[in-house]
Amino acid sequence: MSNVGIRREAMTEGKPGGSLPGTGSRAELRRGLRASLPVMIGFVPFALVLGAQASAKGFGAIEVPILTGLNFGGGSEFAAIGLWTSPPHLLLIAGVTMLVNCRHLLMGAALAPYLRHLPRRRVLPALFFMCDESWAMGLADARRRADAGRPQPFSLAYYIGVSIGLYATWVVFTALGALLGPVLGDITRYGFDMAFPAVFLVLLRGMWKGMRAAMPWAVSLVAAVAACLLLPGAWYVPAGAVAGVLAACAWVRP
Template identity: 55%
Template sequence: METRCTRTRNEAAPRLRSEVARGIVGALPVLAAVIAYGLVLGAQAVQKGLHFLEVPLMTGSNYAGGSEFAAIGLWASPPPVLLIVGITFLINSRHLLMGAVLTPFIRHLPRWKALSVLFFMSDESWALGYADTLRRAGTGQRPPFSLGFYVGCAGVIYLGWLGSTTLGAAIGPHLGDVEAYGFDMAFPAVFLVIVAGMWKGYVAALPWLVSLAVAVLIFLLVPGAWFVVAGTAAGLGTAYCRAKPR
């Protein structure tokens, strides 16, 4: 029995390493964009008055780029803590939907592994992991969710984000207005790439389109970050109505 278990572990290790390597390679196309807007965030943070060490502490523990940009934009002395917390919650509310989509595929994992998957979930790692899960499910591979692939892509994106924000904090005081270099365009560009990679036609994209339309409308009419919650709720409602048996 012991020999059989050892042999099983020895066979599983190369497969895991192969999947991790596949995840790293899969994340490389978006890594450049992550590094670009990580540099912008780190530079803006120290220019707003954050200490060099506070930047990696924030980006490594919160790990949500959109809300971190919002927090830095609102930063003052003293900082409006309640406002920053509220805006962070509103912007990160999309992760509720993203986590709910992944949950059926990671339900079989031990709790600590499932929680780790959700902690290291960013827009990029979620899109890569979910697309790979759908592909594996379509070809009959079991389990559909490859933990090794996810570890590879999520790990390299996390390290890229942490490293680039730290580097941005180090060189930010010497750069001046970092937006003048155009790095901030990487943020919307990577989202366009994600959407293009998951595009399956207008019918399948109806929840996205409704979510976009509602978010834009609320953004124009209501101050604050309520457009994030409104867009998320509209997309969820549309998806639910389409999936509901008639």
Template identity: 60%
Template structure:
């Protein structure tokens, strides 16, 4: 039990720097949601059950009266499709867990908790750990980030009508800033970054030329193709 407690504490400590940014853009999302017409309780219901910031920002941006539900569902699926790849990367390290525990782990997986736990898992694997994935560490970082996200979006929903245009305060920059930090933490040199660059260019061009959220699929597919080509034996 003491070992589990220490790992949970370590996970909480590792997540604190990321949590500050999560809280910032969680406040933005909650405020924007109520300003778009969502009821107060609908905001934590959405952010706690869907739990995917990118798709939630997209859904709020598309929200109208009446809401285009099919479009929102389609865009949510496209943006959240990256979690299929993230889950596939993590699955080999959690296959020793009972199925229900593995499903709980995957539910609480976000971009931030995935990056933190995956980096920690790789470090433990290189150090020769028999089970590289630390469930306690994951509970600490994923639980902290989830509660921070749920709490900040709820608080944003409560104070949103009083704040006006929250983007004027610059909080919206916290969302891309977190992804830049995640990418920087996974940097392994220019050669390994080629798929990232290909994905970025294709996603940007698709966003400019094709309406909707197809830039997510195009960027993902292009990055995967570039990674596959780079890994092919010459």
């Protein structure tokens, strides 16, 4: 980026309310869209898998994008579809969805120090589009900019650019999966379901801070796998969540 571009962006960031309409914001929006392209490609296979699984459970091509558009959280949507029966156990599905999505509380808390300079009327609508990937990319970008000495490191326009690309890809391709599901059959036999853990591992690598910080993740993984193998139903969700929180409390530095 040229010196002129840097000065223009700094002037935009310095205004009250953070990123405002202008050249700097448009450039940041495009930067977020470009950065999200590899993740968007990774979204496509497991969005198709979710749409096909929902179609097999009786969801239509209109109902699937409503589900994925209103609850933009891939893990909880897979859990809800996996637990769906006829008639559905709504309290069970709602409880598991809440447990899976409660990680957003910690994700939001991690972003909070970077959002204090922004008005709530902008932050709250933007956080509706927060998923694991947009959160990780927004936080990593804010940390890089903080290390570079930016006075307001979190770029709301960059985060929105990332979120727009990921949200649109998810909703469109889950709907496409619902349409193609009856034609393609079980598309997990093509290995599409591996896209979700692959994308997640790449993001995790970018946020790696050493073994000590990763220990709660490892404990949560072991607990969830053990519960999945030994207990019926979706008990691996609360088991992994509780084990991870307890491990984080045990390993936290004074």
